[in-house]
Amino acid sequence: MTSFLKSVIRMFKKxxxxxxxxxGIILIGVAFVSGxxxxxxxxxxxxxxxxDGEKVSDVILKATNEDGISQDDVxxxxxLDFVDGIYSFFMYDINMGEDKGDYRIYLLDYDNLPFxxxxxxxxxxxxxxxxIVIEKTGQSNKIYNIGDVISFTLDNQYxxxxxxxxxxxxxxxxxxxxxxxxxxxxxxxxSTPDINxxxxxxxxxxxxxxxxxxxxxxxxxxxxxxxxxxxxxxLIPKTDAYIKFNNLxxxxxxxxxxxxxxxxxxIIKDTINNDNYAYIGLSSNLSYRSILEYTDKVDVxxxxxPVFFIAVSALVTLVTTTRLIEDERGVIGTYxxxxxxxxxxxxxxxxxxxxxxxxxxxxxxxxxxxxxxPIIYNAFTISYFMPExxxxxxxxxxxxxxxxxxFIIVLLITFILVYxxxxxxxxxxxxxxxxxxxxxxxxxxxxxxxxxxxxxxKSTFRNLFRQKxxxxxxxxxxxxxxxxxxxxxxxxxxxxxxxxxxxxASMLGSLKLISFIIVLFAVILCLLVVFNLTNxxxxxxxxELATLKVLGYNDFECSMYTFREILISSIFGxxxxxxLGYLLLSFVLDYVDLGNMSYVNWxxxxxxxxxxxxxxxxxxxxxxRNIRKINMSDSLKSVE
Amino acid sequence: xxxxxxxxILKANNLIKTFIVGDTKLNAVDGISFxxxxxxxxxxxxxxxxxxxxxxxxxxxxxxxxxxxxxxDGKDIAKMNRKELTxxxxxxxxxxxxFYNLMANLTALENVELATELKKDSLKxxxxxxxxGLKERMKNFPAQLSGGEQQRVSIARAIxxxxxxxxxxxxxxxxxxxxxxxxxxxxxxxxxxxxKTVIIVTHNSALKDIGDKVFKIKNGKIEEEIINxxxxxxxxVEW
Numbered sequence: 001m002t003s004f005l006k007s008v009i010r011m012f013k014k015x016x017x018x019x020x021x022x023x024g025i026i027l028i029g030v031a032f033v034s035g036x037x038x039x040x041x042x043x044x045x046x047x048x049x050x051x052d053g054e055k056v057s058d059v060i061l062k063a064t065n066e067d068g069i070s071q072d073d074v075x076x077x078x079x080l081d082f083v084d085g086i087y088s089f090f091m092y093d094i095n096m097g098e099d100k101g102d103y104r105i106y107l108l109d110y111d112n113l114p115f116x117x118x119x120x121x122x123x124x125x126x127x128x129x130x131x132i133v134i135e136k137t138g139q140s141n142k143i144y145n146i147g148d149v150i151s152f153t154l155d156n157q158y159x160x161x162x163x164x165x166x167x168x169x170x171x172x173x174x175x176x177x178x179x180x181x182x183x184x185x186x187x188x189x190x191s192t193p194d195i196n197x198x199x200x201x202x203x204x205x206x207x208x209x210x211x212x213x214x215x216x217x218x219x220x221x222x223x224x225x226x227x228x229x230x231x232x233x234x235l236i237p238k239t240d241a242y243i244k245f246n247n248l249x250x251x252x253x254x255x256x257x258x259x260x261x262x263x264x265x266x267i268i269k270d271t272i273n274n275d276n277y278a279y280i281g282l283s284s285n286l287s288y289r290s291i292l293e294y295t296d297k298v299d300v301x302x303x304x305x306p307v308f309f310i311a312v313s314a315l316v317t318l319v320t321t322t323r324l325i326e327d328e329r330g331v332i333g334t335y336x337x338x339x340x341x342x343x344x345x346x347x348x349x350x351x352x353x354x355x356x357x358x359x360x361x362x363x364x365x366x367x368x369x370x371x372x373x374p375i376i377y378n379a380f381t382i383s384y385f386m387p388e389x390x391x392x393x394x395x396x397x398x399x400x401x402x403x404x405x406x407f408i409i410v411l412l413i414t415f416i417l418v419y420x421x422x423x424x425x426x427x428x429x430x431x432x433x434x435x436x437x438x439x440x441x442x443x444x445x446x447x448x449x450x451x452x453x454x455x456x457x458k459s460t461f462r463n464l465f466r467q468k469x470x471x472x473x474x475x476x477x478x479x480x481x482x483x484x485x486x487x488x489x490x491x492x493x494x495x496x497x498x499x500x501x502x503x504x505a506s507m508l509g510s511l512k513l514i515s516f517i518i519v520l521f522a523v524i525l526c527l528l529v530v531f532n533l534t535n536x537x538x539x540x541x542x543x544e545l546a547t548l549k550v551l552g553y554n555d556f557e558c559s560m561y562t563f564r565e566i567l568i569s570s571i572f573g574x575x576x577x578x579x580l581g582y583l584l585l586s587f588v589l590d591y592v593d594l595g596n597m598s599y600v601n602w603x604x605x606x607x608x609x610x611x612x613x614x615x616x617x618x619x620x621x622x623x624x625r626n627i628r629k630i631n632m633s634d635s636l637k638s639v640e
Numbered sequence: 641x642x643x644x645x646x647x648x649i650l651k652a653n654n655l656i657k658t659f660i661v662g663d664t665k666l667n668a669v670d671g672i673s674f675x676x677x678x679x680x681x682x683x684x685x686x687x688x689x690x691x692x693x694x695x696x697x698x699x700x701x702x703x704x705x706x707x708x709x710x711x712x713d714g715k716d717i718a719k720m721n722r723k724e725l726t727x728x729x730x731x732x733x734x735x736x737x738x739f740y741n742l743m744a745n746l747t748a749l750e751n752v753e754l755a756t757e758l759k760k761d762s763l764k765x766x767x768x769x770x771x772x773g774l775k776e777r778m779k780n781f782p783a784q785l786s787g788g789e790q791q792r793v794s795i796a797r798a799i800x801x802x803x804x805x806x807x808x809x810x811x812x813x814x815x816x817x818x819x820x821x822x823x824x825x826x827x828x829x830x831x832x833x834x835x836k837t838v839i840i841v842t843h844n845s846a847l848k849d850i851g852d853k854v855f856k857i858k859n860g861k862i863e864e865e866i867i868n869x870x871x872x873x874x875x876x877v878e879w
Contacts, residue, residue, distance in 0.1 A: 462745040552730025
């Protein structure tokens with residue numbers, strides 16, 4: 001092994017803690033960004049795949065009068081070349097009176113459904129003539145169990161029924177994914193509803209959905225009609241028809257899909273020319289709409305917060321790399337006197353950035369993609385009956401861009417610093433960098449403040465302002481963490497506050513989980529940031545700390561020397577971060593159209609401050625050991 | 641000088657400090673015994689590696705002895721724990737280092753205050769700085785002072801807290817000849833006029849003539865102890 005290579009390995013060994021921090025900070029940033037940014041897509045993909053499997057129809061054709069859908073029209077539609085198939089059936093919403101509830105009744109042929117499969121999830125399909133299956137229930141539906149007997153009256157003029165039926169099984173219809181109540185076609189005030197309108201304020205809500213099998217129904221009518229069942233069924237006018245197209249883009253949540261569906265509908269309208277039909281696309285389905293709206297909100301959050309995560313990660317990476325190369329100026333000087341080329345020196349320090357970058361990005365993607373999407377997906381199960389299979393098909397776009405950005409920052413700063421140092425005369429590099437002279441700071445010109453500061457605080461303030469760049473970087477890093485922690489807590493408050501509002505209750509569970517993820521990642525990032533900064537501060541002040549020890553300052557007083565500095569710069573960071581957090585959160589809430597800042601509890605501001613101060617405290621207690629370990633005589637004897 | 645009270649301030653008794661390097665044991669201080677009285681100027685002389693830094697660390701309360709006694713004004717610091725040693729450094733000993741070790745962000749005056757705020761019976765920092773000839777430069781930061789001036793601040797810091805012993809490690813090592821002599825003069829004056837015990841650790845054998853006592857150290861042992869009844873004036877010594 002060449003001695004140069006040995007020196008590279010030695011650099012890694014010596015800076016192992018730095019390397020771990022770089023990797024950790026990049027990891028957290030990338031994990032959060034990559035994980036959150038793909039979550040919305042994973043959910044949509046999974047729903048798409050599920051829709052594919054269940055052969056979900058693209059349009060529901062509805063008759064707007066009691067005459068129903070004519071078989072002629074069905075046949076005409078079937079012949080259009082972009083129509084994959086059409087299936088007509090009977091569906092009716094009844095209101096049994098205030099206390100008995102609202103029911104939706106489907107009359108279908110279970111066995112031969114070409115679309116929107118009715119999957120049995122519990123019990124059996126009807127075996128007896130008076131048995132039915134019911135739709136699975138969400139949190140807000142009236143719950144019937146298998147074996148329950150339900151009586152209802154259907155006073156449709158073509159199909160008058162007065163039945164007492166037993167529930168034999170519970171089924172799942174892919175059109176009902178949301179755990180909120182479906183809207184009935186009956187209005188609260190008794191007026192005729194507008195099927196094409198999306199305004200649901202005047203609509204009653206369905207308490208239970210029944211599915212009656214057509215075979216069972218004809219049996220129910222008696223043996224005499226058994227052979228004529230097809231004829232009888234054809235006599236009952238069909239209220240609805242599922243239509244599936246074959247010329248649509250795969251992603252049902254895309255605009256292209258919606259546009260193509262609308263185009264197809266226009267062609268159908270022109271073909272059959274019947275004003276008594278309404279065409280309801282999948283995009284009007286309550287579950288579909290709610291999932292799309294909500295994943296869009298997740299996507300917005302996944303775009304805004306990562307900017308801050310990456311900014312903080314980038315800042316800390318920048319500081320760490322800068323200090324690494326500053327520390328090695330003497331080594332660079334030695335290399336130059338030995339005639340080692342600039343490129344070779346550059347390679348050495350690039351290797352540090354590359355290795356921490358690759359490890360951080362690799363692990364970040366791995367952890368982020370495997371942990372966050374399942375959590376968000378799982379959160380969606382609070383509000384939706386999510387497909388059991390999660391479709392991990394996603395794009396790396398946002399995660400990729402932010403990682404590339406982090407990488408470029410690390411490599412660029414390495415280039416700049418190595419070029420800067422290799423342009424300095426080696427002799428100058430070999431001399432230790434003159435310590436920055438102490439000088440009076442601005443605060444000293446405000447005597448009524450300065451005079452009242454204790455001696456140690458005067459020294460702390462001078463120290464802080466002596467290294468302005470370090471101060472600014474520390475403040476910004478803490479400010480960034482503050483913004484993220486505050487937004488996380490704020491979102492928790494908003495989702496709690498909105499829970500009182502029944503319209504939104506269903507989607508808040510997942511918002512709360514996302515908020516917790518933001519808080520968790522922000523706190524970890526904050527701990528790493530403070531740890532890194534404190535550690536650098538201690539190693540920078542080793543000589544000063546050794547001097548204090550020799551003078552008889554005890555361990556606590558020595559710790560306070562660095563602690564005060566970190567504490568004060570953290571407080572500055574919090575002071576800057578809180579208003580920024582307020583602005584960001586109000587922007588986000590406004591953008592995703594969810595509540596407002598008044599939902600944020602006053603104590604969340606306080607908690608945010610306390611969390612950061614506790615992080616600072618914990619880190620300083622942990623790093624106390626490093627201060628205790630400083631060897632007085634070794635540190636004081638050396639020139640630098 | 642004859643009227644000086646002959647009080648024993650520091651006494652070492654078979655002092656041993658062992659370092660374990662791998663499998664081998666090394667006695668850096670190997671059974672040293674001596675006695676120092678208050679107000680004496682003591683020179684500890686020896687080449688590098690002789691064990692004088694280890695001895696200085698022990699006297700300065702920066703390290704524990706392996707065995708033996710080291711009694712400072714009646715208290716055995718060889719047996720002290722970490723806390724007691726910190727208090728010892730705080731109250732009883734003042735340090736002067738080769739590279740001054742001043743806080744860059746504090747003025748000369750504040751650097752002295754850094755030491756005096758730890759101890760109640762400290763002397764007034766302004767008075768001490770005036771005594772070492774820095775009255776006009778109190779408000780200056782270390783970077784604005786010459787090497788000699790910085791060492792004066794460091795000496796002022798050491799004596800301001802009124803310690804029992806002033807311990808100097810190569811105090812002239814980073815200074816030019818004339819400045820170095822001035823610093824030695826100052827240390828000698830502190831010992832003679834203020835009746836302070838000053839111990840100087842150095843490899844410069846020319847200093848042997850200025851000490852009341854001189855311990856020549858080699859291989860961790862006192863090879864020779866010289867007592868100068870009439871130590872030379874600093875101005876007469878040449879090197």
